[in-house]
Amino acid sequence: DVELSTSNAGAAMLPAVSTGELAIAVGNPLSVMTAADKGLDMKIVTGYSASKADGEDVNGVVVRKDSGIGGWEDLAGKTTSVNALRTQGDLTIMESAEMAGANPKDLKFSEMPFPDMEAQLDRGNVDAVWLPEPFLSRALGDKDNELLGYPNQEAIPGLPTMVTFTSGQFAEENPEVISKWKAAMAEVLPASDSDPDAARAMLPDFINMDAKVAEGLLMETWEAETPIEELAKLGDLAAKFEFLEKAPDMNNLIAK
Secondary structure, three states, X not given: OOOOOOOOOHHHHHHHHHHOOOOEEEEOHHHHHHHHHOOOOEEEEEEEEEOOOOOOOOEEEEEEOOOOOOOHHHHOOOEEEEOOOOOHHHXXXXXXXXXXXXXXXXXXXXXXXXXXXXXXXXXXXOOEEEEEOOHHHHHHOOOOEEEEEOHHHHHOOOOEEEEEEEEHHHHHHOHHHHHHHHHHHHHHHHHHHHOHHHHHHHHHHHHOOOHHHHHOOOOOEEOOOOOXXXXXXXXXXXXXXXOOOOOOOHHXXXXX
């Protein structure tokens, strides 16, 4: 008895969740924090996915080998493409550059769809691109490209990439639904994480992904438990760079 709705961006789902058009959604936690920062009564219900704390990660920054960009600090004065401004991509890259000794205010960002980034990098229209899988592996398949690094691992290892969220009103009025949702996530997400091959096998039918791409796709970490510590770090970082007016009160942001 579940009706599914899809969206290309988590931020687009926030108004629909706020008004009750959508009951529960899956999206970027920073978008949820931004909505709460602007006064919307949003609640994170569970965790969902996270980047890898070490090793190969699910998103990274790619540059041309002849770019002269050898570290995060070299992005100062350069233009990096991200899919959306003032979200996890530019936030973690700014933090990575600052940790490497650069002034994050010297970094430049442009907004661009992921499928367009590799071509624009090749043409020299941008200096670096922030890409998730499967775009990351495809870009690194070009012998003239190289990986600069994984900004999520630099900024917040194990950074939550997606959470499930609802409105405060829906959570208050539908505690049984929220309880069942949490139980469902606690069942399916660990199952997906423990058997990534089975999860990959679903992708061609479920999201029309090419079967060969799906077979070699690096999967995120899937975890239903709400990653409060990492979310708090994300909120603090977003406040530090003024993506938010202030860091969120996690007690108010997390659905009980």
